[in-house]
Amino acid sequence: MDLPNKMSCGLLSSTFLFHVTLHSLLFLSVQSGTTGNETDRLALLAFKYVITDPKGALTSWNNSLHFCQWQGVTCSRRHPQRVIALNLADQGLVGPMTPHITNLTFLNEIDLTNNQFYGQISPHMSRLSHLRYLNLSLNSYQGEIPANITAHCPKLTAMNLSYNNFVGGVPNKFHSLSRLAFLNLIHNNLTGKIPPTLGNLSSLIQLELTSNSLEGSIPYELGRLAALESLELGAINLSGMIPPSLYNLSSLVIFIVADNHLHGSLPPDLGLSLPNLQALLMDVNLFTGAIPLSLSNASRLSYLDFGTNSFSGLLPTNLGSLQDLYFLSFGHNQLGSRGKSNDMIFLTSLTNCTSLRVLQLAVNYLSGALPNSIANLSTQLTYLTLGSNQIFGSIPSGIENLSGLTAVGMEMNFLTGTIPVVLGKLNKLQVLTLYTNGLFGQIPSSLGNITHLLRLDLSENKLQGSIPSSLGNCGYLNKLTLRQNKLSGIIPTQILKLSSLSIYLDLSHNSFTGSLASEVGSLTQLGGLNISYNNLSGEIPSTLGNCLSLEYLYMDHNLFQGTIPLSLINLKGIQQLDLSHNNLSGKIPESMENFLFLEYLNLSFNDLVGEVPKEGIFRNTSGISVQGNNKLCGVGLVLFFTISSCFFATFYWIRHSRKNPSVTSSLDDRCLKLSYAELLRATNGFSLENLVGAGSYGAVYKGFVEHNEMVVAVKVLNLQRHGATKSFNAECEALRNIRHRNIIKILTSCSSIDYQGNDFKALVFEYMPNGSLEKWLHQSRDGQHPLMNLTLIQRLNVAIDVASALDYLHHHGQIPLVHCDLNPSNVLLDDDMGGHVGDFG
Incomplete structure (x- = not known):
């Protein structure tokens, strides 16, 4: 031996x-x-x-x-x-x-x-007959919840099994726990229906079942829980109507049924029958009817969310009595008079709500002018969304009093007048969207004083004059959209030097003149650039090749001349490139054959000469157009023109449609722009029920981005931890130009300030539903659940996936990269158990 x-x-x-x-x-x-x-x-x-x-x-x-x-x-x-x-x-x-x-x-x-x-x-566990408190939350337990606990632990008063992987149903025998006051089973994989026997737990104060895979209706027997203060049934696939018996639980403080399929209308005496409510979340359901006026009687309400339903009628004008109101959302409903009255008077009623932080009214049928009383809303208001309504008139200058605002959305209304100069006093503002209105006049130079601005969208208005160079002071700006206005003059170099621009810069459909300055090469992190439909001239600057993150580049319908710069070959991630309708000359660079991700190339109507390359994108006749270049030659070129012209006519119509600018939409789908407020919403306030893991530099939450209907993973950095900022920068730098099927895909990053004024940094990734490899390896060592184990084939496939990712990092990227922290917890598994390497911190 x-x-x-x-x-x-x-x-x-x-x-x-x-x-x-x-x-x-x-x-x-x-x-x-x-x-x-x-x-x-x-x-x-x-x-x-x-x-x-x-x-x-x-x-x-x-x-x-x-x-x-x-x-x-x-x-x-x-x-x-x-x-x-x-x-x-x-x-x-x-x-x-x-x-x-x-x-x-x-x-x-x-x-x-x-x-x-x-x-x-x-x-x-049934041997522990003295057990009163059991908390196993935030672990990885599996299997069913043992029913014999309920029979042999009669003294149990609190049980918290949340954030695990328990399966099976909620035990029917819980009703024998006569002393049970707190039951928390949120964020597991429980199935079946809510047992009606829970209604026999006469001592129950808190019942939390949110984020499971339950189904069916809410048992009317829960209305017997006379001591119940917290009922959380969100995101568990419930259907039917809320039993009337629940509206008689006058002790309820927290009532959450959000993100289900519940329907029906709310009782008019809701605020009278539930007077102690502090949080009422009924968003993302199918509720109809009017908002009950009696809500004002629940004087302790601080969190009220009726968003994403089908509520109709007028907004209640008596909510001003809710002086503790912190969060109010009626967004994405059918509220409003549809032009029959001034619905915006509702805002006046909220001036007494001195604690109000979030007000969401977007996507309704609200009409009327914004009242001057908007100036008297809470100075703590941070989030104001009024977009996609029928609001007309001008933006009141009194908005300058709302000094705490971090996000203002008034897009897609009928606003007129000029953009108030006083907006420049809102120095905490991070997002300002006023697109698709009738605003005119110049862009105020005072907007350059908003140095924390992340996103500015003034597109589809009637703005005139030049872009104020002061916007170059907005050193955090990552998306600037001024599309489809009447702007003129040269594009300021101060804008082109904004290295923070990482999402999109859209200046298309204006009347800009002059050349595109070489400073454009400073936009090294930019994902999309659109300067089409202007009067720009001169040569395309070779420095564009420095913009290594570009995926979308549109320079069509201008007066550019000279040759196509060879430096564009550095844009290895380019997906759509349009240089059509210019005065470009010379040959098509053969190096364009090497664009691995290019799916759309338009070089039509220039003065290009020579032979059309044959490989890469040039083999896809439906993805390229070179028509209108009479000096080009190549095999089958006439047939090529005939096929591609029809395709590109359709593409142009879609792309330049005023109501559906597909260029922006396409980019937004791939390059999400998510603010702190949007991430807060997507993760339900970074709640424990959305927490999926924690690492050395922060926590990871599961989030749902509503406007994209996309599930994401949000990694929030703990900036108190030494080295966290360095880790954030390192991971951004590493993932910025990496594109491989076995490397976790970063969707966007967020560097912002939270509602308390603290620095906030987060990375947003595609969500991996099967978690980390480490979790599966632990389960295989346990051996109690063979169905959850990785098979030999799955293990081999994951190993091949990881090896493929490392081979790419070491040998096939723009520069060689070493991961430095490769372990099972940093290998994530998708729906098909495919491996993806992540966490480059």
Whole structure:
């Protein structure tokens, strides 16, 4: 026998001997009726033995200290040798929860929150007859919730199993827990219907089932829970109507049924029957009818969200009595008089809501002029959305009083007049969207004072004059859209030097003149540039080749001349390129054959000469147009022109449609622009129910972006952690030009300020529904759920995917990259169990 085999056998023998000895001692101690000293100590050692302790939380668990002095262990005063509490929350522990813990029969509290425990809950938990508090949240437990807990733990008052992977139904026998006051099962994989027997839990104060895969209707029996203060049933696929019995639970403080398929109208006495409400979330459902006027009687309401339903009628004008109102959303409904009255008087009623932070009224049928009383809204207001309504008149200058605003959306209305100069005083503003209105006059130079501005969209108005060079002071601006106005003059170099521009710069459909300055090469992070339909002249600057992140470049319908710069070959990620309708001459660079991602190329109506290249995009007759260049030659060129002209006529019609500018839409789909407020909304306020993991520099949340109907993963950096900002910059830099099927795709980044004025940085990735490889490897070691294990073929496929990603990073990218932190937690699995490498921090 060689040395490695001897060592393996020795280790196996010692492990086997430990288990035999441990089980024997536990058996003998129980049989001999000891005082519990050895029983509890050995049970704790068995618990420690099967888990990994990266933070050293269990270092004190040794023979130098009595076990009652071990970290996280509390012993009884009446029975000094018996453990009554085990609290190891937030310790980073990894492993299964050994059944030996059930030998701690005096336990009345278990708190293992926020670790990486996996496997099933032992059915022997029923031995813990003294158990009162059980918190296993934020782990990776699987299997069904043991029903015998409910039968043999009669003293249980609080159970929190949230943020795990439990399956099966909500146990019917919960009703036997007569003392149960808090039940939290959110963010699991529970199926079936909500058991009507929960209505027998007469002591229940909090019932939380949000984010599961339940179905069916809400049982009317829940209306018996007279002590209930919090009912959270969001995002569990419920249907039907809300039982009238629930509206009689006058003790309710939090009532959440958001993101379901519930329908029906709300009772007119809602605010009278539920007077203690502080949070009412009914958004993303199918509710109809009017907003109850009685809501004003629920005087403690602070969070009210009726967004994304089909509510109709007028907005209540008595909500001003809700002085604690913090969040108010009626967006995406059918509210308003449709031009029959001035609906915006509603805003006057909100001037008494001095705590109001968020007001969402976008996408309704609200009409009328904005009242001057808008100036008297809460100075704490940070988010104001009025877009996609029928609002007319001018923007009141009193808006300058709302000094806390970070986002203002008034797009797609009938606003006229000039853009108020006083908007420049809103120095916290990050997003300003006024597109598709009738605004005229010049763009105020005062907008350059809003140095934290991230997004400015003034497109589709009647603005005149030049672009103020002061916008160059907006050093955080990542998207600037001035499309389809009457702007003229030269494009200021100050704009072209804004290296922060990373999403889109759209100056198309104006009357700009002069040349495109070489400073355009400073836009190294820009994803899309559109300067089409202007009067720009001169040569295309070779510095455009420095814009390595460009995916969309439109320079058509101008007066550019000279040759196509060879430096454009550096745009390795380019997907759509339009240089048509200019005065370009010379040959088509053969290097364009090497554009791997190019799907649309238009060089038509120039003065190009020579032979048309044959490889790459040039092999796709439906993706390229070179017509109108009479000096070009090549095999089958006449047929090529005939086929492509029809395709490009259709493409131009769609692209330049006023109502549906597909260029912008296409870019927005791929290059999301998400503000802090939008990320806050997408992740339900970065709530625990959306948390999917945590790393060394931050936390990752699952989010749903409504306007794109896209599920994303949002990595929020903990900027208090040393090196977090450096990690953010490193990951942005690494992922900026990486495009590979086995490398996690970054959709956008957000560098902003939160509602408390703190710096905020986040990365937004495509969501991987099957989590990390580490999670699956843990499950395979547990062995209790073979259906969740990776098969040999799946393991090989993941290994090939990871190797393919590393090969790309090392040999085929623009520059060689080394990951430096490759481990199973940084390999994420998609729907088909394909591997994607991430976390380049």
